Amino acid sequence: MRKAALLFNSDSGGRRGRRRAQLDSVLAMLRDEGVEAELFLPESPAQARGMARQALADGCDTVFAGGGDGTIHNIAQVLANTPIALGILPMGTANALAHDVGLPMNVAAAARAALHGVPRRVAVGRVQFVNLSGEPESRFFVVAAGAGVDAHLFYKLHSGVKQNMGMAAYYAKAWNLWFSHVMVRFRVDFAETGARDRQSADVTELIAVRIRNFGGVLREFAPGASLDRNDNRLIYCRTASRLAFLHYVTQGLLGRRWKIKGIDLAHSEQVSLSYLEASDGKRREKIYIEADGELVGMLPAEITAVPDALTLLVPAP
Numbered sequence: 001m002r003k004a005a006l007l008f009n010s011d012s013g014g015r016r017g018r019r020r021a022q023l024d025s026v027l028a029m030l031r032d033e034g035v036e037a038e039l040f041l042p043e044s045p046a047q048a049r050g051m052a053r054q055a056l057a058d059g060c061d062t063v064f065a066g067g068g069d070g071t072i073h074n075i076a077q078v079l080a081n082t083p084i085a086l087g088i089l090p091m092g093t094a095n096a097l098a099h100d101v102g103l104p105m106n107v108a109a110a111a112r113a114a115l116h117g118v119p120r121r122v123a124v125g126r127v128q129f130v131n132l133s134g135e136p137e138s139r140f141f142v143v144a145a146g147a148g149v150d151a152h153l154f155y156k157l158h159s160g161v162k163q164n165m166g167m168a169a170y171y172a173k174a175w176n177l178w179f180s181h182v183m184v185r186f187r188v189d190f191a192e193t194g195a196r197d198r199q200s201a202d203v204t205e206l207i208a209v210r211i212r213n214f215g216g217v218l219r220e221f222a223p224g225a226s227l228d229r230n231d232n233r234l235i236y237c238r239t240a241s242r243l244a245f246l247h248y249v250t251q252g253l254l255g256r257r258w259k260i261k262g263i264d265l266a267h268s269e270q271v272s273l274s275y276l277e278a279s280d281g282k283r284r285e286k287i288y289i290e291a292d293g294e295l296v297g298m299l300p301a302e303i304t305a306v307p308d309a310l311t312l313l314v315p316a317p
Contacts, residue, residue, distance in 0.1 A: 001033075001062050001115055001313075003059055003060045003061055004036070004063070004087070005038055005051070005052070005055035005064065006027065006037060006039045006040065007066060007075060008091070009042075009065075009066060009091070009092075010038065010041065011047070019091060022108065022232060023066060025107075026064075026089065026108060028040055029108065029115075033115060035115070040055075044065045045074045049074060060084065062252050063087070064086075064087040067089075067092050068091065068093055068094060069094060069096050069292050070094060070292060070293050072143075073140075073143075073292035073293070074140065075142060076310060077140055079310060079311075080309050081310075085313050086313065087111070088110060088114065089110055090103060090107065090220015091107060094213060094214070095191075095217070096215055097211075098110065098275050099214060099313040100143075101120070101312060102315050103315060108287075113313075113314075114314075115313075116316060117125045117315050118313070118316050118317075119312070120227075120311070120312045120314045121308055121311050121312075122227040122312060123229065123309055124141065124210070124304055125142070125144075125145055125232055125303060126138060126139070126306050127141060127208075127289060127291055127296070127302070128303075129296060129300075129301040130180050130298045132297055140310075141292045142210060142211075142310065143293070144208060144209045144210060145208050146206060147206065147208070147294070147299060147301060148204055148205035149245075162173070182226055183205075184285050186204075186273060186287050187200060187201075187276055188201050188273055188286070189233065189271065189274070190266065192267060197243050201236060201238055203237050204237050205236070207222070208271065208303045209235065210226075210232060211225060211227060214230070221235075222235055224267065227266070230307040231269045232303060232304075234266045236260060236265075239263065244261065244262050244263060245263070247260050247265050252262065266305075269304060270304045270305075271302070271304075272301070273289075273300060275287065275299055
């Protein structure tokens, strides 16, 4: 590491004053180790992407994402398919990717682990969709992308509501919406990795997962998922039973692997998602897409994996 840019998402969890002190200590540590380092404080996701592009143009070999998985998602849009390394400063709420690659949750310790760590080249997911303005768009994702109930919650709860309501009220609202939202079915079409024959299913939820360990109490949400694979681990729900989905989540909390009726898993390099037509010929309610916890758009969509796409700085073995 010779030259690094630190991009901090000021909307991430924690008090700003404390966060700034942590970042200043990381800057000092990097500079003491001979790294030319600079801190950037973007005020929007678009500005953060612009600053990341400028860091590449200025010759940085590393860009640190200070924030949670949403911050990483934003910066990965710039760093994917480049040789520039992504360092992670876990300063968000969940920090799922940081947990998966084994980084310490202390910001200074994570920075030191990245500085003395090893580059790990991994695949990323890619989702093509229709954005909220009705235009085709695509995004890379590093943790997971989904369509169905979870994405509908992000649609209802976006626009900064988490910061305005506070986390407790945010989760309470999400819980209420999850139980009251009418589950809408849509069609998924995919082939298992290594198989020729394609499968179709009418589902209420599909999640394409990249990582094995989400950290915290959830542990292994999609057994078989791994950053080392060049495909995605699909969780697809053919059932409209909320109890079945809660049963599935519970097994993740307990570290068990039960077979849940109506919920299946598959490895796939490409899955298509499309609307079902109503019996009267009219299209049903819009179905939304989220990527790394960020609302991005709507169906129709296609989810793939892009091999050898992103360099992560992870702790040395």
